Amino acid sequence: MISLGLRTLLSKEVRRFLRVPGQTLLSPLVTTTLYFVVFGYSLGARLREIEGIPYAKFIVPGLVTLGVVTNSYLNSASSLFVMKLQGTVVDLLVSPLSYGEILAGFLGAAALRGLLVGSIMWLVAGAFGGFTLAHPLLAVALLALVAVAFAALGLMTAIWASSFEQVNFFPTFFITPLTFLGGVFYSISMLPPALRRLTLLNPVFYMVDGVRFGLLGISDASPWAGPTLVAGLAAIAVGSAYAMLRSGYRLRG
Amino acid sequence: MASVVEIHRVSKTFGTFAALGPVDLEIRAGEIFALLGPNGAGKTTLISIVAGLLRATTGTVRVLGKDVVRDYRDTRRAIGLVPQEINFDPFFSVEEALRFQAGYFGVRLAEERLLELLTALDLLDKRHTGSRALSGGMKRRLLIGKALVHEPKVLFLDEPTAGVDVELRRSLWSYVRTLRDRGTTIVLTTHYLEEAEELADRIGVIDRGRLLVVEEKEALLRRHGAKLLRLVLSGPVAALPPELVRLGARLDEGGGAIVVEATGDATFGAVLAAAAAAGLPPKDVETRRTTLEDVFVQLLAEGHAPAGAGAAARAAAGGPGAGGRP
Numbered sequence: 283m284i285s286l287g288l289r290t291l292l293s294k295e296v297r298r299f300l301r302v303p304g305q306t307l308l309s310p311l312v313t314t315t316l317y318f319v320v321f322g323y324s325l326g327a328r329l330r331e332i333e334g335i336p337y338a339k340f341i342v343p344g345l346v347t348l349g350v351v352t353n354s355y356l357n358s359a360s361s362l363f364v365m366k367l368q369g370t371v372v373d374l375l376v377s378p379l380s381y382g383e384i385l386a387g388f389l390g391a392a393a394l395r396g397l398l399v400g401s402i403m404w405l406v407a408g409a410f411g412g413f414t415l416a417h418p419l420l421a422v423a424l425l426a427l428v429a430v431a432f433a434a435l436g437l438m439t440a441i442w443a444s445s446f447e448q449v450n451f452f453p454t455f456f457i458t459p460l461t462f463l464g465g466v467f468y469s470i471s472m473l474p475p476a477l478r479r480l481t482l483l484n485p486v487f488y489m490v491d492g493v494r495f496g497l498l499g500i501s502d503a504s505p506w507a508g509p510t511l512v513a514g515l516a517a518i519a520v521g522s523a524y525a526m527l528r529s530g531y532r533l534r535g
Numbered sequence: 536m537a538s539v540v541e542i543h544r545v546s547k548t549f550g551t552f553a554a555l556g557p558v559d560l561e562i563r564a565g566e567i568f569a570l571l572g573p574n575g576a577g578k579t580t581l582i583s584i585v586a587g588l589l590r591a592t593t594g595t596v597r598v599l600g601k602d603v604v605r606d607y608r609d610t611r612r613a614i615g616l617v618p619q620e621i622n623f624d625p626f627f628s629v630e631e632a633l634r635f636q637a638g639y640f641g642v643r644l645a646e647e648r649l650l651e652l653l654t655a656l657d658l659l660d661k662r663h664t665g666s667r668a669l670s671g672g673m674k675r676r677l678l679i680g681k682a683l684v685h686e687p688k689v690l691f692l693d694e695p696t697a698g699v700d701v702e703l704r705r706s707l708w709s710y711v712r713t714l715r716d717r718g719t720t721i722v723l724t725t726h727y728l729e730e731a732e733e734l735a736d737r738i739g740v741i742d743r744g745r746l747l748v749v750e751e752k753e754a755l756l757r758r759h760g761a762k763l764l765r766l767v768l769s770g771p772v773a774a775l776p777p778e779l780v781r782l783g784a785r786l787d788e789g790g791g792a793i794v795v796e797a798t799g800d801a802t803f804g805a806v807l808a809a810a811a812a813a814g815l816p817p818k819d820v821e822t823r824r825t826t827l828e829d830v831f832v833q834l835l836a837e838g839h840a841p842a843g844a845g846a847a848a849r850a851a852a853g854g855p856g857a858g859g860r861p
């Protein structure tokens with residue numbers, strides 16, 4: 283049974299991002315469309331197929347992953363950070379919501395936004411290049427884990443951050459570069475050996491690769507690498523976020 | 536009377552700065568307790584520790600017998616807090632803000648209760664207004680509403696009437712009394728000493744993290760002299776003759792006035808005679824009832840003084856009536 287307290291927090295968090303759909307749902311849609319137009323069509327026409335998959339299709343899993351990662355992260359990070367700035371975080375801190383409920387409320391809503399954006403992107407991509415869904419359950423489960431992991435990272439960042447610059451630090455310097463270098467636009471078999479070895483150290487590569495297996499049925503690494511790694515990372519991120527909330531760090535003086 | 540809040544040896548250190556305590560304090564069931572003190576005294580810090588917004592560095596707090604750290608879910612259900620800083624979420628309306636806050640406490644806000652709150656806070660016509668579009672005083676009233684949605688047993692009001700207009704302040708006062716009459720225990724901080732004088736059953740004065748006094752309001756006012764006599768001099772004097780000091784008089788307004796508090800008129804007669812004898816005939820004489828503000832200023836002056844230098848410190852701090860708001 284989900285408590286009324288948690289349901290309230292979840293619904294408040296969801297309504298928050300639904301109130302500004304232009305920013306939270308539409309803007310990723312525009313970005314994706316641009317990616318498909320630029321990479322999928324203009325470039326894709328000249329690029330050969332990768333592993334028998336047309337290029338416009340090959341880039342879909344990576345872009346969807348990027349959308350899920352960025353939006354889950356941004357939702358929990360900006361929501362809690364803005365609450366800190368506005369002082370409305372007090373409303374939660376004085377309430378009898380347990381640490382687990384606060385965590386679940388933020389992560390649930392953030393993951394939902396991430397998955398919504400991911401689904402919209404997938405639909406748009408499908409409209410351009412046709413729909414393929416090789417292992418739907420695996421794809422959804424993996425993306426849900428990715429969403430939760432990055433939502434937890436966003437929450438921790440919001441607890442720690444004292445400026446918007448710090449909130450944007452992770453997406454700018456880690457998430458976006460790691461995703462772009464994580465095989466969104468190419469198969470690592472196309473890379474020179476040195477770069478390939480480097481890519482194998484990038485956790486986001488396994489996420490993209492796993493999602494690609496789920497959506498298209500092809501992968502560079504073992505199809506089990508992605509789910510295993512993501513499950514581990516999600517567990518660590520959620521556990522750390524819980525410990526951080528519980529410790530009162532920066533939130534309760 | 537049973538204690539609703541028991542604060543035991545509570546202190547708070549920010550980094551190396553000792554902001555509070557150690558403080559011992561008990562809040563009794565059904566009372567209105569006013570916590571007074573100058574800016575930075577530690578009022579908000581103390582309240583925040585009880586409400587769970589801050590963790591105490593040392594000491595324990597119990598609310599209705601439960602520990603605020605270990606049994607936080609129970610104690611927070613019993614507490615309502617109106618924070619000093621106005622906060623609002625521009626995404627949501629007055630009604631939504633109240634409903635969300637009730638939900639966090641596991642309470643479904645009945646329409647009846649919602650209307651009662653909106654009426655008491657004079658926000659009925661703002662029910663569907665976005666929080667951003669409220670005036671400052673309305674935002675504060677919304678904060679009060681949010682603190683009341685779950686019908687707390689203990690209500691903490693951290694400067695509840697700052698920025699609230701005179702008429703509404705009075706209506707809030709009467710609402711606070713209604714809540715008290717229904718059994719809610721109330722702790723409030725305020726810089727309007729008139730407000731504390733009007734509402735409080737007991738007063739605590741805190742300064743630089745130390746509780747100077749905790750006493751029934753009536754006893755406090757009585758103990759510090761029910762009346763105040765003020766002699767306005769024709770010119771400032773540097774020091775008072777010892778005879779006047781002995782009678783408890785002190786200088787005010789930079790030496791331009793002599794002030795003395797007393798319970799009886801006998802002292803006043805003696806002071807008038809002594810002033811005349813010392814060649815300090817008053818230009819004007821005023822008497823009035825001592826207010827809480829007088830007592831407050833005096834307590835703070837004593838609190839700042841090294842032991843035994845009470846009177847001198849009082850004079851230095853301006854004495855009663857000299858300082859506006861604390």
Ligand SMILES: Nc1ncnc2c1ncn2[C@@H]1O[C@H](COP(=O)(O)OP(=O)(O)OP(=O)(O)O)[C@@H](O)[C@H]1O
Pocket residue numbers: 535549552554572573574575576577578579580581619
């Ligand atoms: N988060 C914090 N970090 C560092 N110092 C703090 C913090 N919060 C409060 N302080 C310091 O602790 C002291 C007590 O502050 P507090 O807010 O409790 O005062 P107050 O009595 O409520 O004052 P006011 O009447 O101005 O509201 C002040 O010196 C303040 O600067």
Ligand SMILES: [Mg+2]
Pocket residue numbers: 578579580619693
């Ligand atoms: Mg304060």
